[in-house]
Amino acid sequence: MAHILLIDDDAILKETIGALMRRLGHAFTWAGSLDEGRRALVHGRFDVVLLDLRLPDGYGLDIMAELRTAPGAPEIIIVTGQEDPEGAALAIKSGAWDYIQKPLTPNRVTLPLTRALEYRAQKAARRPRAVLKREAIIGVGPAMEACLDMVAQAADSDASVLVTGETGTGKELFARAIHVNSPRGNNNFVVVDCAALPETLVESVLFGHVKGAFTGADRDRDGLFKLADGGTLFLDEIGELSPGIQKTFLRVLQDGRFRPVGSKNELQSDFRLVAATNRDLGVMAAGGMFREDLLYRLRTIVITLPPLRNRVEDVKPLAIHYMNRLCERYRLPTKGFAEEFFQALAAYSWPGNVRELCSTMERALLQHRTEPVLYPKHLPDEIRIQVLNAGGAAETNGQAHQEESQAPAVPPWKEYRRQALDAAEQSYLQDLLTAAGGNVARASRLSGLSPSRLYDLFRKYNLPTRA
Structure with a gap:
């Protein structure tokens, strides 16, 4: 028996899917909004979540990060409507298992649900991941575990790997981890700083040269x-x-062959390619700034590293790890930490990611090397100011809410847009029923919508029909 969560505000759909789940022998939970979905995640553990994109209190994808890190890491099936043509692309980009377009029928739901549960069972039956040489990669949260799983997969093959992420997230560390855990681990790991390659000497740097190829080639x-x-x-x-x-x-x-500058003979090199970038190569390729054929070569396996602000649970172990290393390097006694020190670190946004955290630890150590215990006051001023401002914003939140309640009621844009779309949809359906004389078959011909889709819409707005 699996545990299924449906997050959708359609009460009729709740009854339909609930009956189907019970018939399939699964436990079923319904949430009619994002807020109810979050509460369900706190109190339950689910195998599959059916998630509607249009909900009364927000957009379905707003809860994706929470779903992925929920207990059991449920598979997610996005529910899209005909009025949301980009839903399928969004579902894929957000890491969903699959997507289903409304109207939801038992046939449409059963196959993707069955496949998701089969995949889950296969994943649970796999051998545990071999112990990785992590190359100083520190992380205990689900985001880092997912990245390390990708490292293990990449290390088992010779496929090209593209590591993406913001500056300072540790892309080279992950590239080295792929290398040392692969069969090539005892051979060279050669770093090419692409930003520093000189245009005039690139062939010599990459291909090498023979004596006398140019002036200075001795x-x-x-x-x-x-x-x-x-x-x-x-x-x-x-x-x-x-x-x-x-x-x-x-x-x-393409073939690993090249000719050194000044040589008549071609050489062969059997190397494994790993690349890294903090830029969106897909956008660059679309704009003509990056070759599409090169991009296809690079991204056989893609590992996207999360920014530090999205893995707050790793800030404390990272800070301790780097401080201990720094104390050892500078031959200083190990430092102690007040809990408020870690709270301040966790409240900071870390635009420079792990690199900035390491630099901050070194700065705190060198400026306060005689202090046995570090407190928030030992952090750089710019970090303390941002943390204090963030705290002040939280404290004034209640006052701001009171002021907003006295202002004219203006709904959030997404809510206003949903209400406007619903009103326009209902008005159209009423006009359609009038033109069709209440006949669903005729209304289907006039509108171009299927009868099942029209029945769903008429039920949604409680509009009377006849066969």
């Missing part, structure tokens, strides 16, 4: 491609490559 020199033979080639910040260098890379990536 001996043969291997390029980075040859140095990575048998190992891993890491292209850091690949989004910074110029179009000319992108073409150079693509030619070698």
Whole structure:
């Protein structure tokens, strides 16, 4: 028996799906809004969540992050309507298992639900992930566990990997973890700083050269491609490559063959490619700033690292880890921490991510090296000010709410838009029924909507019909 949660405000759909779940032998829970869905997640553990996109108190995707980190990490099936044509794309991009378009019928629901439960059972039966060499990757939350699962998958293959994420999230650490956990781990890990590659010397740097190839070439020199033979080639910040260098890379990536500058012979290099970027290469490719054919080569496996502000549970272990390392480096006694110190760290937004946190720990250590215990006052002023401002905003929230209640009632945009769409939809359906004389079959011909879709809409607005 599986536990299914439906988050949808349609009471008729609740009865239909509830009856289907009971017939299939599953436990069923219904939530009519995002707020009710959140409460259900607190009190229950679910295998699959059916999530409508249009809800009375917000957009369905607003709760996706909470669903993914909920106990049991349920599979998510998005429910979209004909009035939301982008729902399918949004469902895929948000990591949903599948999507279903309304009207929901037993046939439409049963197959994706069954497949989601089969996938869940297979996932639970898999062998536990082998212990990874984590290369100083610190994290205990579900977001980091998901990234480490991807590292384990990547390490088992020779496929190209693209690691994306904001600056300071640890992209090179993850690239090294892929390398050291792979069969190539005992060979070279060669880093190419794409932002620093000189256009005029790129072929010499990448391909190497032979003695006498140009002025100053007093001996043969291997390029980075040859140095990575048998190992891993890491292209850091690949989004910074110029179009000319992108073409150079693509030619070698296709077959691993290249010719050193000044040589008559081609060489072969068997390297595994891992690239990293903090830019959206898909957007760059659409704008003509990045080659699409190179992008296809890079993203066989994609690992997207979360920013530190989205993994607050990891801030404390990261801070302790880096402080202990720093104390060892500077030969200082291990520091103690007041709990308020960690609370302040957790309240900060960390725009520079883990890199900024490490720098902050070093700054606090060096400025207060004689202090045995660190308190919030030992943090840099800019961090303390932002944390205090955030606290002040929270304290004045009640006053702001009181002022808003005295102002003219203006609903949130999403709520206003939903109400306007519902009003227009209801008016159209009333006119349609009048034109069709209450006959659903005729209304279907006039509107171009299926009879089942019209029945759902008429029930939604309690409009009288006849066969």
